[in-house]
Amino acid sequence: MAGNKHPSYLKIYIILVLLFIVSVIGPEVAPAFGAFAKPIVLLTAFGIAIWKAYLVCAYFMHLKFEKIYAPYILLACLSLLFVFFFGTATDAMFANGHNWVKPMDEKEKVEEAMARSYVLKKEKHGDGHGNDLEDGDGLDHDSESH
C-alpha cells in the first residue's frame, strides 16, 4: 500500500485519545442523568469502543485502502462469530428444562461476591475509595427483590 496517500496519523490518534477520555468519563457521570444512565453507559463505553475500533481498522490498518479481499476475510470471520453467538445464546439464555441443576442462585452468588469484595470492605471502613459499587451494581434490582 506504499502508493496510497497516508492520512494524518496524529489527527486520528488525537481523535482516538479524545474518544478514550469520553469512554472513561461517560460512565462515571452517567448516574447523574437518572433514567438515561444506562443508555449513556452503553453509548460511551461500547458505542465508542466500536467507533475506536473502526478508526484503527480503517486508518491505522489501512483497511480503507486495502484490496477488498482483506475486508471480506474479516467480515466472513465476524459473520461466523455471530452464527456461533446466536446459535449458543438461545440455549444459554434460557437455561431450563429437564435435568437442569443450578447449584447456587444469583442472590447467593451476589452475597458471596460481596463478602470477598475488597472495594466494599474499603467503603465500610470509610476511606473514600471504591465508589464503583455505588451505581450500576445491579443489587437494587432483581437480586434483592427475591
Place this chain on the structure above:
Amino acid sequence: MAHQIIATGRSRTGIPTGRLAVWWVIGSEILIFGGLIAAYLLNRFNHGPSWSVEAANTNTLIGACNTFWLLTSSLFVVYAHAASERRDAAKTRMWIWLTILLGGFFMGFKAYEYTTEIHHGFTLFTSNFWSFYYTATGLHGFHVLCGMVILAIIAEGDIKKKQNWHRVENIGLYWHFVDIIWIFLFPLMYIAK
C-alpha cells in the same frame, strides 16, 4: 545459508503473501477473542448482579493507563511503517523500539494489577468472572508479549540489515489488532461495573 524468498505475491488477491497471511491470522483471532467476548456477554446477561460486584474490584485507572499505552503504541507502529516505506532504517527502528517500550509498560502495569488482585484473593478459580478475566486478559497479554518479541526480531534481524521492509507493515497489522481487542476488553471489564 542463503535466505531464499518465494511466492511474495498472490495474483488472485493482489495482496502480498505475508500481509495476506496476517489478515488470515487476524480473521482467526477474531473467532478466538470474539468467542471469549461472546461468552462474557452471555454470562453477564445471565449473572449481571454477581458479575457487577466482582467487576467493581478491577482497577479502572490501570485499565485506562493500559488503554493509553496501547493506543499510543499503535501510533508509533504506524509511524514505523511510514518510515519503512521511506526506507529510513534508523527512524523505523526507533519507532519499533518505542512501540516495544509501550508494550513493556502495558505488561508492567498488567503484572502489578495481577499481583494486587491475587493479593486480594482474586485468582483464576475464585469465580466465573475472575476465570474469564484472567483468561481473556492473560491471552491478550500473551499476544502483546509475542508482538513485542516479533517487533524486536524485525527491528534487529531485518531493518538493521535493511531487508524485508514489508515485515514492518505485517507486524503493524497484528499490533493494531491487539490494540483493538483491548479496546473491547477495557469497557467490558473495567467500565461496565
